[in-house]
Structures are given as structure tokens and as C-alpha cells.
Amino acid sequence: xxxxxxxxxxxxxxxxxxxxxVSATELAMAALARIAEGEPKVHAxxxxxxxxxxxxxxxxxAAIAAGEKVxxxxxxxxxxxxxxxxxxxxxxxxxxxxxxxxxxxxATAVARMLDAGVVPLGKLNMxxxxxxxxxxxxxxxxxxxxxxxxxxxxxxxxGSAAAVAAGFTPLTLGSDTGGSIRQPxxxxxxxxxxxxxxxVSRYGLVAFASSLDQIGPISRTVEDSALALSVxxxxxxxxxTSHDAEVEDFVAAARDADVxxxxxGVVRDAFEAEGLQPEVREAFEDxxxxxxxxxxxxxxxxxxxxxxxxxxYYVIAPAEASSNLARFDGIRYGHRVSDAEDVIDLYxxxxxxxxxPESKRRIMLGTYALSAGYYxxxxxxxxxxxxxxxxxxxxxxxxxxxLLTPTSPQVAWRxxxxxxxxxxxxxxxxxxxxxxxxxxxxNVPVGFSKHGGDKLPIGLQIIGDYFAEAKLFRAAxxxxxxxxxxxxxxxxxxxxxxDTPPDAQGMLGYFxx
Amino acid sequence: xALSEEEVRHVAMLARLQLTDEEVESLRTDLNSILDYVxxxxxxxxxxxxxxxxxxxxxxxxxxxxxxxxxxxxxxLRNAPESQDGAFVIPRIVGGGDAx
Numbered sequence: 296x297x298x299x300x301x302x303x304x305x306x307x308x309x310x311x312x313x314x315x316x317v318s319a320t321e322l323a324m325a326a327l328a329r330i331a332e333g334e335p336k337v338h339a340x341x342x343x344x345x346x347x348x349x350x351x352x353x354x355x356x357a358a359i360a361a362g363e364k365v366x367x368x369x370x371x372x373x374x375x376x377x378x379x380x381x382x383x384x385x386x387x388x389x390x391x392x393x394x395x396x397x398x399x400x401x402a403t404a405v406a407r408m409l410d411a412g413v414v415p416l417g418k419l420n421m422x423x424x425x426x427x428x429x430x431x432x433x434x435x436x437x438x439x440x441x442x443x444x445x446x447x448x449x450x451x452x453x454g455s456a457a458a459v460a461a462g463f464t465p466l467t468l469g470s471d472t473g474g475s476i477r478q479p480x481x482x483x484x485x486x487x488x489x490x491x492x493x494x495v496s497r498y499g500l501v502a503f504a505s506s507l508d509q510i511g512p513i514s515r516t517v518e519d520s521a522l523a524l525s526v527x528x529x530x531x532x533x534x535x536t537s538h539d540a541e542v543e544d545f546v547a548a549a550r551d552a553d554v555x556x557x558x559x560g561v562v563r564d565a566f567e568a569e570g571l572q573p574e575v576r577e578a579f580e581d582x583x584x585x586x587x588x589x590x591x592x593x594x595x596x597x598x599x600x601x602x603x604x605x606x607x608y609y610v611i612a613p614a615e616a617s618s619n620l621a622r623f624d625g626i627r628y629g630h631r632v633s634d635a636e637d638v639i640d641l642y643x644x645x646x647x648x649x650x651x652p653e654s655k656r657r658i659m660l661g662t663y664a665l666s667a668g669y670y671x672x673x674x675x676x677x678x679x680x681x682x683x684x685x686x687x688x689x690x691x692x693x694x695x696x697x698l699l700t701p702t703s704p705q706v707a708w709r710x711x712x713x714x715x716x717x718x719x720x721x722x723x724x725x726x727x728x729x730x731x732x733x734x735x736x737x738n739v740p741v742g743f744s745k746h747g748g749d750k751l752p753i754g755l756q757i758i759g760d761y762f763a764e765a766k767l768f769r770a771a772x773x774x775x776x777x778x779x780x781x782x783x784x785x786x787x788x789x790x791x792x793x794d795t796p797p798d799a800q801g802m803l804g805y806f807x808x
Numbered sequence: 809x810a811l812s813e814e815e816v817r818h819v820a821m822l823a824r825l826q827l828t829d830e831e832v833e834s835l836r837t838d839l840n841s842i843l844d845y846v847x848x849x850x851x852x853x854x855x856x857x858x859x860x861x862x863x864x865x866x867x868x869x870x871x872x873x874x875x876x877x878x879x880x881x882x883x884x885l886r887n888a889p890e891s892q893d894g895a896f897v898i899p900r901i902v903g904g905g906d907a908x
Contacts, residue, residue, distance in 0.1 A: 399883040492863040506862050535869035536862070606846045617823060624824070626896055628887035638899050643826035655825060659835055660842060662823040663811070676849045678859030683852075685860060717841050733863020761864065 300325045301462025301787040305371045305519040306546075308465060309412075312370030315359065319352035319370030323414050326372035329790045330416065330463050337786060338438050339458040341377045342384055343417040348372065351414045368526060369412030373466045376455050377418040378425060379510070380499040381405050384415075388501050389433035390423045392623050392630045392649025402499025403534065404468060404510045404527040411526045416464055419454030423651045424620065425475055425503045427451050428719050431710065432653040440483060441786035443749045446707040449479030455513045456483040462787030466514045466523055470500055472507045473608055474702075474726025480513055480738035481702035481754025484782045486520045486771065487513045489726075491762050492733035493538035494524075496531030504615035505536075507608075507730045515782065517552075517772040520737065521545035524764060540762040548765040552772035555590030559583075559770070560695035563595045564602070568724050571704040578742035578753040579701045585777050586699075586770075596695060600687045603680045604728035609720060610664050610677035611731070617661030623649065656716060685732040692760040697770050700725040702738045702754035725756055735759045739771045740780055752782070810840050 297317065300308075311317045327345050334340060355370050375381055378388045380398040387393045401409070409415070422432040430437045430453025438453040440446040441461040448457040452469030456479030459467055469476040471489035480487025488511040495510045502508060512523035525546060530539040561583050566576065587593045625631035625645030632648060635641035650658065664673040691698055702725060713719040729736045738754040745751075755774070759767045783791075811819075816836045820827045827835065881894055890897040 396887050399879060399886055493866075532871055536864070536866060538864060538866075603849060603852065606848050609842060609846055610849070621824075625889060626898055627884075629889070631889035635899050638901050639824070641899055642824040646824055647826040650825070655827075655831070656835060656838055658823050658825060659816070659819055660839055663815075663819045663839065663843075666819060666822060672850070673846070675859050676852070676854060677846075678861065679854035679857040680849055680852055682857050682860040683854075685863065715841075716838055717845055720842070731863075 297325045301791045305465040319355040323348045323352040337461045339454040366412035373413040374416045378501040388424045391434045403496035403531045422451035425451035426653045441784035449482030451475040459485045460784045474723040476511045477738040482707040484740045484752030487738040491735040496534040496537040498533035502619040504612040518549040521549040521768045543765045549768040549772040554773045557591045558695045559591045559593045560596035560698040562700045565700040574744040582741045582755045600683045601728040607677040607680040608727045610673045613657040613661030614664045617658045688732040698758040700756045702756040706744045706751040737767045
């Protein structure tokens with residue numbers, strides 16, 4: 296079990312712990328050993344929590360020894376994106392303005408994972424306040440792609456994807472406002488789910504754009520994704536936008552993995568997308584053929600209104616972000632200049648020093664779009680376009696169970712390659728429309744590119760109607776089974792082939808030094 | 809509609825962000841390039857379309873008005889840059905030396 300840690304699923308690890316084949320403490324040590332070895336290369340974490348991990352694991356082992364009933368994820372080492380509150384950690388959003396912020400309560404999704412018995416390894420690197428598609432806007436420096444350390448792991452949930460691909464953990468939570476779970480999933484060869492808006496409580500998630508944000512899992516398999524969603528989904532009185540839709544048996548849907556008779560719509564517009572790489576197109580076409588071969592009814596669909604999605608998004612998301620980030624004023628928490636002349640001076644300079652360039656850009660864009668005289672031209676117009684984008688998806692789901700696009704038009708690019716903000720924004724062409732409509736979507740690995748000689752993962756996006764995650768899991772699991780890809784990154788491979796047993800004292804020394 | 813330097817400074821004041829001259833210039837360039845792209849929305853005929861505020865409409869979500877545990881004062885102040893006597897400390901807002 297320990298030797299296979301980097302390729303084990305959360306479901307398998309939980310079963311092994313429950314059946315006393317391995318202890319939660321042994322798993323925590325194995326996870327920490329891999330992090331100690333690989334983290335200097337990958338930088339997936341903003342904070343590693345070895346003491347919390349070992350204490351939690353020991354508690355679970357004691358509960359199992361005492362014959363107590365434990366949760367479905369008992370003993371599974373996991374980690375959380377650094378925009379989710381977890382008591383005992385800092386929640387920094389990879390921003391200087393929050394670099395010393397200590398969580399004083401748990402996010403609901405985090406609390407539900409803890410109740411299910413997970414062992415928290417720490418908090419994961421991300422684009423600052425989730426503003427980005429590459430991880431490069433992190434104040435702590437970017438996470439790197441375990442498939443090629445000279446390339447981005449995607450963003451904004453950069454560390455959430457990199458930690459899974461590096462074999463540090465089988466399961467993490469990320470957040471997705473315009474593709475921030477799915478796109479890093481595509482870049483790292485991991486399964487990455489953005490649930491329907493309202494499926495998972497946002498309480499305790501630092502808000503970026505409140506009408507778009509959703510928390511979701513990143514994992515190695517579709518079944519783990521289903522297992523994680525069944526743990527975190529459901530109504531929460533602390534988030535009025537969380538929904539009481541039935542939490543179905545998602546794991547059963549993933550195990551069912553049957554698409555016979557399923558109506559699958561291939562989004563034709565995807566083929567004309569700017570910058571679609573030939574190898575991504577080929578992998579997409581191949582995935583479509585495989586769905587046909589295993590019994591799905593495949594046809595084409597067009598979503599022309601989605602051509603306006605990026606434009607609408609870059610009004611709506613920054614507008615909401617500029618309002619949400621107004622709370623960082625240097626008064627109640629966060630960075631504060633020490634020599635302010637008056638309160639306006641305190642606001643102006645604390646925020647100037649605390650926010651990075653991309654955060655400032657989005658705050659400025661959003662403030663402008665909401666300012667007197669421009670509100671109707673920008674914000675109201677974008678919200679009207681959003682209505683039509685959502686309506687178009689609704690019509691498509693009258694004809695189809697799920698829709699297909701590539702997740703990203705390209706594979707992981709090199710650091711610094713997209714230095715112009717607009718070029719970066721345009722790379723989220725397939726994921727952004729889904730957030731505007733509020734639908735669910737999942738990234739599934741469907742192959743590799745040989746871009747520049749390196750083996751880089753390619754992802755497929757499967758989009759479902761509101762609260763139709765069970766269909767997503769069924770389709771994604773069927774494709775996963777059919778493709779049977781070897782998804783072990785070079786970093787994970789190296790960790791597993793190193794058979795030195797984890798040295799407990801040495802490791803704790805590493806994390807505390 | 810291109811943003812002028814003066815407008816960038818005005819928006820920065822609304823957003824309570826102090827900008828250097830270099831930042832004003834680079835933000836002016838970036839924002840104009842993004843707004844140029846966003847202007848494609850102006851070509852859409854949307855007068856008859858209702859704006860969408862939320863993906864899943866929810867109306868009047870309420871809960872029983874009952875006392876329950878909330879964040880303690882200590883926890884609420886834990887991350888304050890400066891606090892005293894159970895309160896946040898901020899620079900003086902009203903008046904100067906004399907009671908005006």
C-alpha cells in the first residue's frame with residue numbers, strides 16, 4: 296500500500312485503513328515523505344501541516360482500534376486550496392495582504408471532509424485570490440507542473456492539481472470561477488469537477504465572484520471525484536445560495552460507467568476556437584469516437600452565444616471581485632501600513648502594498664464597470680448576455696444528456712509565455728461559459744501531446760445540466776475505463792521508485808526547519 | 809471609449825488603491841485592451857432580455873431567528889493589525905487637535 300501510495304485512489308486508501316491493512320498514521324507519514332522529497336521542485340503547498348496530519352491520523356487509528364464507525368474518507372491524506380478556511384492554518388489566498396491571516400472557523404466543505412475522516416496535509420498554492428489560469432500570480436511563487444517543471448500546472452487551483460499529479464495526495468479541493476478546477480485538471484492529467492452552482496456550500500471560501508464560484512474535488516479517478524462530491528454536497532444554512540437538490544449515489548453512478556443510449560452533444564463551435572492545438576483537437580475527436588464505440592448516441596450541437604462568454608465574464612467576474620475585495624482594508628485583518636496619516640491614507644497604501652498586479656487589474660476593471668455612468672453599458676449588458684448564454688445551454692440539454700468540448704484549447708505552456716493579460720483570459724474559452732450558466736462540468740484526461748518533445752496531458756470537458764453530476768460521473772467513468780491511460784507523472788514515478796522507508800524524525804525536521 | 813490617465817486615477821481612488829505613475833500607465837494600457845475586447849457586447853441586441861443575476865434563482869431564503877453561537881470577540885480580533893480594549897484601532901477620522 297505504502298509503495299503504491301502515489302497511484303492509490305482515495306477509495307482504496309480508505310478501504311485499506313478501514314480494514315486495518317495500513318494505518319492512517321502510516322499513510323500520513325508516506326504522504327509527508329513524498330511531499331518532503333517532491334515539494335522543493337513542485338511548490339504545490341503554501342503551508343504543510345505535519346503535526347495536524349499526524350494528530351488527526353492517530354485519532355482515526357485509535358477510533359478504528361476501538362471499533363468505532365469512521366467516515367467514508369477516514370485516513371485519506373488530502374489538502375485544501377489556500378482560499379478555504381481550516382482552523383489551525385493560515386488562509387492566505389497566495390496574497391501578501393493575507394499572508395498572516397489565521398483561520399478562525401472552518402469552511403463548510405472543509406468541515407464535511409474532516410467529518411468524513413480526512414487527514415489534512417496543508418494548504419495549496421494558487422493564483423492570488425484565484426485570479427489567473429497559470430498559477431503565476433501567486434505571491435509565494437508559482438506551483439510547477441509535475442509532468443514538466445518548466446511548465447505551468449494551470450490555474451487558479453494550481454497547487455490542488457499539482458499535488459495530485461505529483462503523488463502527494465489522491466484528493467484535493469479547489470475552487471472554480473471560470474475554469475480554475477477543470478483547466479489545471481487538464482494541464483496535469485487529473486480528474487477535476489466543477490459542481491453545479493449551489494451544489495456545494497461556499498461558506499468559508501474566500502469570495503472571488505459570488506455568482507460564479509464553486510468548490511470541487513481534484514483526484515486521480517472519477518470514482519474518487521464522486522466520493523468527494525457525495526461528502527461535500529448539500530444544503531448549508533450558512534450559504535443561502537446552497538441548494539437542497541437531492542445528493543444522489545454518485546459513487547454508484549461512477550461504478551456503473553455505462554453510456555449506452557446516452558445522448559451526447561459535441562459542441563461544434565469548439566473546432567473553430569482560436570488557438571486550438573492540433574493534438575488537442577485529435578484527442579478530442581478520438582474521445583468522441585470512443586463514446587460512439589461504447590454505445591452513446593452522439594450528435595453535434597452549436598452554442599453561438601458562448602462566443603460572448605469571455606467578454607461577459609470579464610465584466611461580471613471583476614465587478615463582483617472588486618466588491619468582494621473591498622473588505623481587505625487593513626482594519627479588521629490583513630496587511631496594514633504602520634504610519635498612516637489618516638484612514639484614507641491607510642486604505643490607499645495598505646491595499647497598494649498588499650495586492651499583486653493581477654488583483655489590482657481586476658479591482659480596477661470591476662470598479663470601472665460598476666462606476667456611475669458605465670454600469671448599464673457594461674454590467675447590465677453583460678448580465679443580459681449571460682441570460683442568453685444560459686438559455687442556450689438549457690435548450691441544448693433538452694436534446695442531450697451531456698455536452699463535450701476540450702477543457703483547454705492547448706496543453707500546459709511554459710512559464711512567462713502568456714505575459715499579456717488578455718491572452719491569458721482568452722485561454723479559458725471552453726470553461727467560462729459553464730460558470731456563467733451555472734452548469735456542472737468535469738475534466739477527464741484523454742491523452743497526451745508530444746509538444747516540444749515533452750509528454751503533456753490533454754483533457755476533455757463533459758458538461759451536464761443543473762444538478763446532473765451523476766450523468767457526468769457515468770460518462771466520465773466510462774471514458775476513463777475505455778482509455779485506460781497511465782497517468783503517473785515523472786515526479787510521482789520517482790517518488791514511488793525510491794524505496795527508502797519514510798524517516799519520521801527527519802521528516803518533521805524538514806517541515807519545521 | 810478609451811480610458812484616460814485622469815479616469816484611471818479617478819477609478820483608483822474609488823477602489824482605494826494608491827498607484828505609482830508606472831502603474832497608472834500600464835493599467836491604462838491593459839484596461840483599454842480588455843475593454844476593447846469586452847466592447848463586442850455592445851453589438852448585441854439585448855434590450856428585451858432580462859439581466860441574469862444568479863444561475864439558480866432563490867427567493868427569500870430564511871432561517872428561524874434564534875440565538876446561536878457566533879465568533880467570539882477574541883477570535884474576531886485575532887487577525888486585527890491593531891486592537892485595544894476589545895475593539896479595532898483605526899486612525900482618527902473626526903476632528904484635529906480641538907473639539908470641532
